[in-house]
Amino acid sequence: MGTRRLLLLLSALLLGSCFQQDSNRSSQILPLDYQTSYQPPVRTCRLVVGHNSRSIVVRVNTPEAQQAYLAANSPLPQGSVVLAEEYNKADCTNLAGYTLMFKDVPGYDAAAADWHWQRLDDQRVVLEDGRIESCISCHTQCNLNDYTCSPP
Numbered sequence: 001m002g003t004r005r006l007l008l009l010l011s012a013l014l015l016g017s018c019f020q021q022d023s024n025r026s027s028q029i030l031p032l033d034y035q036t037s038y039q040p041p042v043r044t045c046r047l048v049v050g051h052n053s054r055s056i057v058v059r060v061n062t063p064e065a066q067q068a069y070l071a072a073n074s075p076l077p078q079g080s081v082v083l084a085e086e087y088n089k090a091d092c093t094n095l096a097g098y099t100l101m102f103k104d105v106p107g108y109d110a111a112a113a114d115w116h117w118q119r120l121d122d123q124r125v126v127l128e129d130g131r132i133e134s135c136i137s138c139h140t141q142c143n144l145n146d147y148t149c150s151p152p
């Protein structure tokens, strides 16, 4: 297990359901080196309706998360991160920012599969964090797929 992932797990355990992050700080969930430490994309560049009409590439942090993400109807393990890189251009150049889902501790948000949501700018600075109602209300349509919506 990577040090970063261990730290993330430890901080999630220590802080429990109080894990929360102030805006205007770098994301504690998304590491700077995610391009090398995360798995290769689970979904390649596609245009999305509902994310400001941006194009996204989807990546996850661990092999376990990758396996669960790619298998339909399989919940992702605690500590999983599902990351959408968001681009202004249809061909996924010109990074605009990120949205992500982090599988927090059991009970973090029991009604919505314990996902912890974040929206970041292109420098990984947190714009929105936590049990974000707008994200949940739309992704709940994909609850049979553990709230992940991107089709193969």
Ligand code: HEC
Pocket (backbone or CB within 6 Å): 043, 046, 047, 048, 049, 050, 051, 058, 082, 083, 084, 099, 100, 101, 117, 118, 119, 128, 132, 134, 135, 136, 138, 139, 147, 148, 149, 150, 151
């Ligand atoms: C209006 C509906 C809607 C809203 C609001 C919305 N999403 Fe999404 N999101 C989608 C859809 C649909 C997809 C899949 C799009 C595709 O691949 O075609 C998606 C994809 C994603 C993905 C890629 C993983 C996956 O399979 O779902 C992440 C991560 C994500 N959204 C995070 C967020 C976050 C964080 C927010 C809130 C800041 C948010 N979304 C708000 C509809 C929405």
